[in-house]
Amino acid sequence: MYYFIVNNTSGGGKASEIWNHTETILQNKNIHYRVFHTQHANHGSTLVRDIIHKEKARAIIAVGGDGTVHEVINGLTGSSIPLGIIPAGSGNDFCRGLGIPMKYNKALDRILQDEPKLMDVGWINGRYFGTVAGIGFDGQVALETNKSSNKKMLNLAKIGRVSYIMNVLKVLFYYQPTNVELQVDSKQTKHKDVWLIAIANLPCYAGGMYICPDARNNDELFDICILKDISRWKLLRLFPSVFKGKHINHPAITITKGKKVTINSNSPITAHSDGEVIGQTPFNIRLEPLTISIL
Numbered sequence: 001m002y003y004f005i006v007n008n009t010s011g012g013g014k015a016s017e018i019w020n021h022t023e024t025i026l027q028n029k030n031i032h033y034r035v036f037h038t039q040h041a042n043h044g045s046t047l048v049r050d051i052i053h054k055e056k057a058r059a060i061i062a063v064g065g066d067g068t069v070h071e072v073i074n075g076l077t078g079s080s081i082p083l084g085i086i087p088a089g090s091g092n093d094f095c096r097g098l099g100i101p102m103k104y105n106k107a108l109d110r111i112l113q114d115e116p117k118l119m120d121v122g123w124i125n126g127r128y129f130g131t132v133a134g135i136g137f138d139g140q141v142a143l144e145t146n147k148s149s150n151k152k153m154l155n156l157a158k159i160g161r162v163s164y165i166m167n168v169l170k171v172l173f174y175y176q177p178t179n180v181e182l183q184v185d186s187k188q189t190k191h192k193d194v195w196l197i198a199i200a201n202l203p204c205y206a207g208g209m210y211i212c213p214d215a216r217n218n219d220e221l222f223d224i225c226i227l228k229d230i231s232r233w234k235l236l237r238l239f240p241s242v243f244k245g246k247h248i249n250h251p252a253i254t255i256t257k258g259k260k261v262t263i264n265s266n267s268p269i270t271a272h273s274d275g276e277v278i279g280q281t282p283f284n285i286r287l288e289p290l291t292i293s294i295l
């Protein structure tokens, strides 16, 4: 039996339509499935834990965006049941980073081929993540984006990325870089005027920003991007290059790799993981190698 977790609110509501089309294909192919619709934030994790506890699932499939996949992963970690994804959000960076087709019928075909592969996941302050944890500037952008009332409207107009970029510009105007103490594995360093630290398991976030273009989901390492010591105006000019991952050669960027990261700052800074806001410094982050089986 395949279990589907559908977040009808993902992609400004388009997930519901995508689910209807997917369900038609499942019925035409005579595939046994059950569906659960999330009723509120974090419900996805609870539903998955219940399924694992009571049922013998062949796979659990998230139908939604990165926030929905994030919740499903947090319910699924520790189990060997494979995860499938039907992209139906506004960002869909899990699918972009894993090479899962963006069209629901092709994504379903891939799930039904039944060829799971193991992937690494990250852990930050008690929560698992699959794409990127962003600390500092982009944690603040996630905070603004999640509370902005224009997101749903722009999603419906199929220009959800605009909402994110508008918030990048807003935060760029007021954000104050901070001093940060960083430990990567056994190496401790201090950094002044840090804008952001991104800890990446997959190369992109925020709807196709390739913050760590060389990150791989099964290399048992995080790629870590540190952006510091740059003026607001230079950062504004650098920003467009992140969509192609071309920012990495800029002198304000340092890229390193590691499995275990701790971050402390002189004033509290916010983080997101998979686009979901998770709190403020200090952060303890570690890689859980080859933990989730992905279809």
Ligand SMILES: Nc1ncnc2c1ncn2[C@@H]1O[C@H](COP(=O)(O)OP(=O)(O)OP(=O)(O)O)[C@@H](O)[C@H]1O
Residues within 6 Å of the ligand: 007, 008, 009, 010, 011, 012, 038, 039, 040, 041, 042, 043, 064, 065, 066, 067, 068, 069, 071, 088, 089, 090, 091, 092, 093, 155, 275, 276
């Ligand atoms: N029934 C519900 N009502 C309101 N919010 C919900 C419900 N079910 C889940 N959520 C929340 O919806 C949020 C957004 O979901 P999701 O990330 O899947 O969509 P998205 O933001 O459109 O896509 P993306 O993250 O890829 O940009 C998640 O934080 C999740 O906790």
